Amino acid sequence: MISIDGLKKNYGNFTALDNINLELLNGEFIAILGPSGCGKTTLLRLLAGFMKPTEGTITIDNELAASSNKLVPPEKRNISMVFQSFALWPHMTVEEHIRFPLKHHRFGKTKGKEEQAIKVVEALEMVGLSHLKDRYPAELSGGQKQRVALARAIVSKPSLLLMDEPLSALDAELRMEMRREIGTIHRKLGTTIIYVTHDQGEALAMADRIVVMNDGKIEQIGTPESIYNAPQSVFVSTFVGKSNLIKGEWVGENRFIPANFPSVSWQDIGISKEIKAQNLYPVRPEQWKLGEAEQNQMTGIVQFAQFQGNEIHYSIQSGEETINVYASVFEKRFLPGDTVSLKIYTGVEERVLLASSR
Incomplete structure (x- = not known):
């Protein structure tokens, strides 16, 4: 379980996050939804361990991961990330990308080459890229690149998967297809997913719960149905639908x-x-x-x-x-x-x- 208590993040005189309180259950799919500049990416960066909060704490599995005085860095957390930009290396094949975490990820490191091969095959099959394992990023479409990024993130079976606007670079049809892919993978792996998006359709379609943010604060937390049918503020009623x-x-x-x-x-x-x-x-x-x-x-x-x-x-x-x-x-x-x-x-x-x- 992840507990966020009284989280605040300042950049000089600007308050990016203000008094964020949230609990995430193991295996839950949480969408962080809000307009540009609302603080959702800052929250994701704090959860990843890229920086310290100004105030408040983040606790992961009953261990303090971040406070104003302490920071457990990303490499010491059992997490993976999927970025909007795919972040693929041009000199590595699809298979090499997916094998990389098994060689270097602290929690997912796998020594035996045979065991690595089995895990790579499983990840490739899960995202439907087995037939493209020898291709380089320049030879892939946008949707295929996103599948590579996703397979690389899940092959080590992290306890927490952070996704920052992962589908925004894709066209509408590919976004719908990738929504289904991500939902299927979540059901198979049971990994906790925190999914940052400004797209209400993605949040409503995929999440177990939605956290709606505005101006660095949480406006409402609830299931997609409760957020849509019972908005608690004018902002939520007009932003979500x-x-x-x-x-x-x-x-x-x-x-x-x-x-x-x-x-x-x-x-x-x-x-x-x-x-x-x-x-x-x-x-x-x-x-x-x-x-x-x-x-x-x-x-x-x-x-x-x-x-x-x-x-x-x-x-x-x-x-x-x-x-x-x-x-x-x-x-x-x-x-x-x-x-x-x-x-x-x-x-x-x-x-x-x-x-x-x-």
Whole structure:
């Protein structure tokens, strides 16, 4: 288990990390998600042992790994890293790259050449590169290079695998393929993975838990489902997936009246106190149910309607707000200029029916 307690990192007068507290369980896949400059790479570098924290501690398997007074360097930690840039050596073949940690990694060092060969074959098979073992990096595609970097990182079977934006240099199709590869490898090895990304899709698809960061602080920690369905702050609701922040007024704890529609009332579906305090009601684009304009309902005028295969993406002007709506192609289609009512799927059964129709 890894425990991070009161972690702080300053660069001069700039605070890159501020009071980070986090526990990671053995075998867990954790995604550190946030925009550029939020501190996620600094956190990864501290976990790797590249530098000391200004304050706080990092404990790995009940042993102090880092504090303001102590630092266990990377070579003395049972970790591996996968970088965005692949970090491959041009003069070494695929096989030589993967064999390298077995010769030099303190925890994964394997003396016997036969045992090394077995482990290299296993790693090559795991990433599907057995047929390319004699090639050099210049002869490989981007996806193949990333597989080499991944195989090199896992061949020594580290207790912790750190991944820093590993798929950002790949095109969309390759990213999807590598997500599946990394997920499969994680299930096979059971290694703890800390995966830094700014891509919410990667985090939602791959992680057991997501740590959402902003301005050097943790905004929220939770499963992908809880992060998406129950954001605790305005930042999380808009950064992780799109969210329409409807202005209005909370009446008591459980009733919201949207601005300009005094006869409309929405119930609380788990909105956080922080968001309520700002008199906002976050609604995901897929939570809306469009219909013909009705009295005593929130209404708007369709500005744009874009066909997206299984969905229609609408932009709807309601007062001063532009609302994004994702509707199923099996529902009634509306055209620009149409006035529509905007209701919310609030019940669990309604949401299940909506999901099944898509």
